[in-house]
Amino acid sequence: MNVRQKLRLKFGAVIILAILAGLISYPRAVSKIPKLYDFFNKPKINLGLDLQGGIHLEYKADLSQVDLAKQKEAMQAMQDAVERKINAFGVAEPVIYTTKSGDEQRLIVELAGIRDINEAKKRIGEMPFLEFKEEKETAVEKIPEDELNKFNETAKKKAEDVLKKALAGEDFAKLAKENSEDPGSKEKGGEYDFIKKGMFVPEYEAVIFDKGLEDGEIYKELVKTQFGWHIIKRIEVRGEGDPAKSPEGDSGASNQEFKSAHILIAKKVQPEPKIEVTATSLTGKNLKSASVGFQNQGLTEPVIDLEFDEEGTKLFAEITKRNIGKRVAILIDGEIITNPTVNSEIPNGKAQITGSYTTQEANDLVKRLNEGALPVPIGNPINQQSVEASLGKISLEKSLKAGIIGMVLVIIFMLLFYRFLGLVASFSLLIYSALMISIFKLSGFSPWQITLTLPGIAGFVLSIGMAVDANILIFERTKEEIKKGRDILSAIEEGFKRAWTSIRDGNMSSIITAFILIEMGTGFVKGFAVTLIIGVIVSMFTAVVITRTILRFVMGKWLENKLWLIGVRK
Numbered sequence: 241m242n243v244r245q246k247l248r249l250k251f252g253a254v255i256i257l258a259i260l261a262g263l264i265s266y267p268r269a270v271s272k273i274p275k276l277y278d279f280f281n282k283p284k285i286n287l288g289l290d291l292q293g294g295i296h297l298e299y300k301a302d303l304s305q306v307d308l309a310k311q312k313e314a315m316q317a318m319q320d321a322v323e324r325k326i327n328a329f330g331v332a333e334p335v336i337y338t339t340k341s342g343d344e345q346r347l348i349v350e351l352a353g354i355r356d357i358n359e360a361k362k363r364i365g366e367m368p369f370l371e372f373k374e375e376k377e378t379a380v381e382k383i384p385e386d387e388l389n390k391f392n393e394t395a396k397k398k399a400e401d402v403l404k405k406a407l408a409g410e411d412f413a414k415l416a417k418e419n420s421e422d423p424g425s426k427e428k429g430g431e432y433d434f435i436k437k438g439m440f441v442p443e444y445e446a447v448i449f450d451k452g453l454e455d456g457e458i459y460k461e462l463v464k465t466q467f468g469w470h471i472i473k474r475i476e477v478r479g480e481g482d483p484a485k486s487p488e489g490d491s492g493a494s495n496q497e498f499k500s501a502h503i504l505i506a507k508k509v510q511p512e513p514k515i516e517v518t519a520t521s522l523t524g525k526n527l528k529s530a531s532v533g534f535q536n537q538g539l540t541e542p543v544i545d546l547e548f549d550e551e552g553t554k555l556f557a558e559i560t561k562r563n564i565g566k567r568v569a570i571l572i573d574g575e576i577i578t579n580p581t582v583n584s585e586i587p588n589g590k591a592q593i594t595g596s597y598t599t600q601e602a603n604d605l606v607k608r609l610n611e612g613a614l615p616v617p618i619g620n621p622i623n624q625q626s627v628e629a630s631l632g633k634i635s636l637e638k639s640l641k642a643g644i645i646g647m648v649l650v651i652i653f654m655l656l657f658y659r660f661l662g663l664v665a666s667f668s669l670l671i672y673s674a675l676m677i678s679i680f681k682l683s684g685f686s687p688w689q690i691t692l693t694l695p696g697i698a699g700f701v702l703s704i705g706m707a708v709d710a711n712i713l714i715f716e717r718t719k720e721e722i723k724k725g726r727d728i729l730s731a732i733e734e735g736f737k738r739a740w741t742s743i744r745d746g747n748m749s750s751i752i753t754a755f756i757l758i759e760m761g762t763g764f765v766k767g768f769a770v771t772l773i774i775g776v777i778v779s780m781f782t783a784v785v786i787t788r789t790i791l792r793f794v795m796g797k798w799l800e801n802k803l804w805l806i807g808v809r810k
Contacts, residue, residue: 251790263280264283300346319338322349374566392507403461415503417430436497444472458472545590647669668782716735729792729795
């Protein structure tokens, strides 16, 4: 392949690139071809809050419980957690960032396209706060044994007296209302409606099913359970496999239900040590991930796998070491969502919560745990603003109008001063604009979607002027070389060669400045800087690659006697 053929191939690639960029940026050009129009119309520019309207919310972070050295890390974790939560609701490209006002750390949330400010606040306000708490046993004062025995002897004697009255034929319901200490059945005359077998303590159910009672019969002895002394009356049993009338182990026993009544005379026991849950240093900020797993390669019910970060691993190891055989509660917004027992020390930062979870329950719990990875509580917004869509539309129209006017003026300037060279530069400028719009649109299909704001448009318009700066440097150098006696083609090559270092240095200084704005600035300033960086890079490509390829292809000896077309006098 000779030089001319390579040049034709490059020129063809430029034309194809220009057509594709043009169709992506302005799909209406093929509106009469439905399938083609639908294809090129899919990419959309994601407009920011100031252009399409939406909600601006500002939250003050409560960092009172966070060490000063870890506050920056905590704010970043909170930003990430809020972003995950908002993305789960399908809000297109939320702008979420942190900032500092005096000594206060603040979280800014901008939701473009959202109209209901109360709904937006609700979404953010529902951000759960995840924390881990451990059991703490508090001793309670014991009852003297003689006092305890005396009370229980009196209670048992009372139960015996009530049993005698019931067996003598007195109204069972009346006796229950007067004497029973079971609040669940007392006012109903001691009666419980049908309950499935297995719901009551074994001693109680043994009387109903195994003592040969008939329906309506009162058991002739007191029944002692952990709660006290019971006087039990069987009312009715239904379901297959009555153990009282069939061999032990009848398969139908599990389907049985029984209706009964009882009178409970409660006994007094020594109070159990009071168990309280106390906060630990382990919170949602230390949770790296929560996921659903399965024991034995998926052959049993699902479990919850937890993984902590480096700090969380150390904290969790300490907590599990001192709580073996006890429970460690996991709470979201103060509500215990699971309270697993610690079986052994867990030093590697990976824990597993087992239980009778269905797959759906396990997935729901994992979702809540991951959403709760919030290091600090978030309250109500201290500042809120709503931008109307109509104002955004007006701003967008004015910005587009300003951009078009600016481009037209630049093209007129280039045509007046550089004539044919200016025409080529103008064509490159149109390609540049189409490429920029295409990048904005196609970014929606990548993890780095660009949100276009008013400052972003300003960066775009500014980069239009910078796009022709490079061409001006090249053209001026080319004109100087022609005046020195060089032919057209060699002058163009020398112009590009000698202007490149100036173009490179000038654009790199702009890119460095823009990166500083991204690092130090916030919100709209970052949007301006990002757009400017993209514009500068694309402008270098169009000036050095596209303009050069076009000039190489179209310029030749035919211009030797028509130097006025490029603004050069012999």
